Amino acid sequence: MNFTGNNKELILAHTSMKPVDLSYTVNVMLTPQFYTLKKEVLPLNYAYQAKRIAPSLFEGLVEEGRDHDYIVWKEGDEWVFLAYDMEMITAFLARKGFVLENVSKIFFAQQAVDLFDKPLVLGENEALASLDDMIVVVPRVALMEEGPFLVFDNSFTPKKGVGLQDAYGSVLSMKQASTLAVIFTLFSLMFFVEGSRYSNNVQVGEAQMQELLEDYPSLQSKYTRDNIITKYKTIDTAERKKREIVKMVSDMIFKGVTLTSFDIDEKSYKVQFSCKDAQVANRVKALAKKNKLNTAAIAGSNDLKIEGTL
Amino acid sequence: MTWKRYQNELIALAAFVLMFIGYGYKTAQVSSQGETMASANHSVGEIKEVIALQKIWADKKTTKNVDKLQTLIPTSKVQWSSKSKKVTANYKGLTATELNNLVTKILNLPVEIQKLKIQKIASSYDVEFKCKW
Numbered sequence: 001m002n003f004t005g006n007n008k009e010l011i012l013a014h015t016s017m018k019p020v021d022l023s024y025t026v027n028v029m030l031t032p033q034f035y036t037l038k039k040e041v042l043p044l045n046y047a048y049q050a051k052r053i054a055p056s057l058f059e060g061l062v063e064e065g066r067d068h069d070y071i072v073w074k075e076g077d078e079w080v081f082l083a084y085d086m087e088m089i090t091a092f093l094a095r096k097g098f099v100l101e102n103v104s105k106i107f108f109a110q111q112a113v114d115l116f117d118k119p120l121v122l123g124e125n126e127a128l129a130s131l132d133d134m135i136v137v138v139p140r141v142a143l144m145e146e147g148p149f150l151v152f153d154n155s156f157t158p159k160k161g162v163g164l165q166d167a168y169g170s171v172l173s174m175k176q177a178s179t180l181a182v183i184f185t186l187f188s189l190m191f192f193v194e195g196s197r198y199s200n201n202v203q204v205g206e207a208q209m210q211e212l213l214e215d216y217p218s219l220q221s222k223y224t225r226d227n228i229i230t231k232y233k234t235i236d237t238a239e240r241k242k243r244e245i246v247k248m249v250s251d252m253i254f255k256g257v258t259l260t261s262f263d264i265d266e267k268s269y270k271v272q273f274s275c276k277d278a279q280v281a282n283r284v285k286a287l288a289k290k291n292k293l294n295t296a297a298i299a300g301s302n303d304l305k306i307e308g309t310l
Numbered sequence: 311m312t313w314k315r316y317q318n319e320l321i322a323l324a325a326f327v328l329m330f331i332g333y334g335y336k337t338a339q340v341s342s343q344g345e346t347m348a349s350a351n352h353s354v355g356e357i358k359e360v361i362a363l364q365k366i367w368a369d370k371k372t373t374k375n376v377d378k379l380q381t382l383i384p385t386s387k388v389q390w391s392s393k394s395k396k397v398t399a400n401y402k403g404l405t406a407t408e409l410n411n412l413v414t415k416i417l418n419l420p421v422e423i424q425k426l427k428i429q430k431i432a433s434s435y436d437v438e439f440k441c442k443w
Contacts, residue, residue, distance in 0.1 A: 177318035184325035191332030198339035202346045209350050212357050222353075225360050232363035235422055243417050246426075250413075262428040 008104050010157045014137075016123040019097040027157060028093065029107040031128055032137055035084040036062050037110055039134075042079050047072050050079045058083045071108065071162060075133070082108055090164070105161030109135040112156045119143055120150040238266070241310050245269050248291045249306075256280035260303065268309045275302040366420045372443045375419055379439075382415060383408055397421075401437040409435045416441075 011020065014031040038057055044050050054070035058081070062068050068083045090100060109116075109128060116130035119138070127140045127149070163174065172180070213220050219228075242264055249271050253259055256276035263270045275281035281302040288295045288306055296305045376397055380390045387408075389400040401412065409428065416426065416439060425440040 172318040172322055174318055177321045180322040181325035184322070184329040188325070188329040188332030191329065191336040195332070195336035195339040198336070198343045202339075202343045206346065206350055209354050209357070212354060216357065216361060219357050219360055222356075225356055228360045228364065229356065232360075232367045235367055236363060239420075239422060242423050242426075246413065246417055258430065259428065260430050262426070264423065264427075265425045266422075 007154070010107070010152075010154045012109075012120075012122075012152050012156075013093065013096070014122045014126070014128075015092075016126060017096060019095075021097055022099065022102055025102050025104045026098075027105045027107060027161065028098070028103055029109055029112070029156060030084070030089065031109050031122065032135055034089050034092070035082050035108055035110070037134060038081045038083075039075070039078045040081065041077050044079060047074070050074075050081070054081050054083065057081055069162070071160075073111075073160070075113075080110065082110060084108070084162075086162075100164060103164045106164055107156075107158050107161045111158035111160070115156055116150065118148060118150045120152055238310060242269075245308075245310075248293065252284055252287045252291075254283075257284055264310075266310070268307070271306040272298075273304045273306075275304060278302055367443075369420055372420055376421060376441070376443070379412070379415060379419075382412060396442045397440070399437075399439045401435075401439070403431075403434040404437060405434060409437065412437060 009024075009026045011026050011028050012031065013028050013034070015033050036058060038061065040057065042050065042053075044053075050072040051070055054072060055068070058068065058070075062083050063085070066085050067087065069086050071082045071084070073080050089106065093103060094100060113130055113133055113135055116128065116135060119127040119129040121127050121140065122137065125140050126137050127143055128135055129138050129143070130136075131138075219225050245264060246262075249259070249262060252273065257280055258274045260272040260274045261270070262272075273284055275284055281297070281304055284304055285295050288304075293306050294308060296307070297303070298305055373395065377392075379397070379399060380388055383401055383404065387402050387404060389402075391398040401408075404412065413426075413428075416423070419441075421441040421443040423439075423441050425438060427438040429436045429438075
């Protein structure tokens with residue numbers, strides 16, 4: 001099975017070709033009418049290096065003000081540089097009836113130079129021929145002899161072609177799409193890893209609770225826990241309040257003040273102080289007020305009474 | 311084949327959707343962790359509170375400690391009655407120091423005070439004390 005798309009029909013596109021009407025995917029090979037070729041011997045090792053300097057090589061050779069793309073490969077000691085205007089090519093193909101979505105890949109006749117051992121006829125007046133390892137369009141009359149000519153078929157399909165999807169309507173180029181895809185995928189990986197960490201943290205919290213419940217198995221039921229809390233919380237609150245009252249009363253006893261009686265039960269409390277004079281009584285009153293306790297004077301004496309509910 | 315026209319956008323979109331799903335997963339985990347942790351913390355806090363309350367109010371040593379109220383004051387001044395987990399005690403003629411010691415001890419015991427009555431009689435104090443636990 002061929003996954004490179006080279007099993008598709010290969011159509012040779014040239015300026016004098018007749019319009020086509022295709023409803024299936026094809027590959028297209030372009031004649032030199034659609035590209036500019038240059039060969040150079042350069043001390044370069046990699047194609048990407050060659051591609052980087054390609055624009056400078058074509059200065060003055062290609063029409064200025066138009067966008068050109070480049071394809072580069074090595075033939076022997078020479079680097080082959082090919083400049084093409086994809087906009088012009090797609091416009092031409094569209095004019096000739098190609099549905100651009102049906103054009104899988106574009107190839108250049110120069111890529112198949114080895115197969116051009118004979119001329120290839122282009123219509124009535126022109127032919128493609130290989131001269132000094134360069135494919136050129138020549139007038140048919142210039143051919144030394146009539147035939148035999150090459151028959152163009154799928155065997156001319158080179159290995160490497162140019163995808164057309166970047167050229168028609170796509171907002172993103174393949175490179176941009178790949179970059180974005182890599183960035184998004186990295187982020188998604190990051191999110192998944194982070195999410196999985198949070199998931200582990202949850203398990204740690206649950207483990208802590210399990211540990212406590214193992215030590216106190218009787219508290220596993222929330223109903224039991226609620227009952228215990230309700231029972232003891234009520235006792236705790238009431239008893240703390242009683243003790244607080246006793247503490248407040250004891251803080252109000254100083255020189256000149258005597259505790260005459262103190263009575264506290266589950267609902268209320270009652271305290272009586274005997275004060276030496278009015279000044280002491282006032283001080284006790286002030287302390288009681290500070291502790292938000294209501295005092296009442298006992299008629300005919302400096303004694304004070306404090307009463308309240310719990 | 312319109313999809314081919316937008317092949318590049320589709321690749322980027324697929325990766326974006328994957329990122330979005332990843333973000334959703336993370337957000338869901340964060341939110342779930344928040345809820346679970348809050349719930350776990352609440353339960354842990356609740357259990358700890360129950361343990362603490364039980365430690366205070368259901369202490370098995372309370373009976374023994376309450377009995378000390380009987381020996382804290384000279385026996386002649388104490389009238390002691392204990393039944394199950396309830397105590398009724400009457401103290402007569404306590405000095406101020408004895409009263410202070412007794413009240414301090416009572417306040418530090420984890421018992422439910424049903425009645426604490428202090429009455430000054432001349433220079434001494436009478437105390438009536440009822441509690442349960």
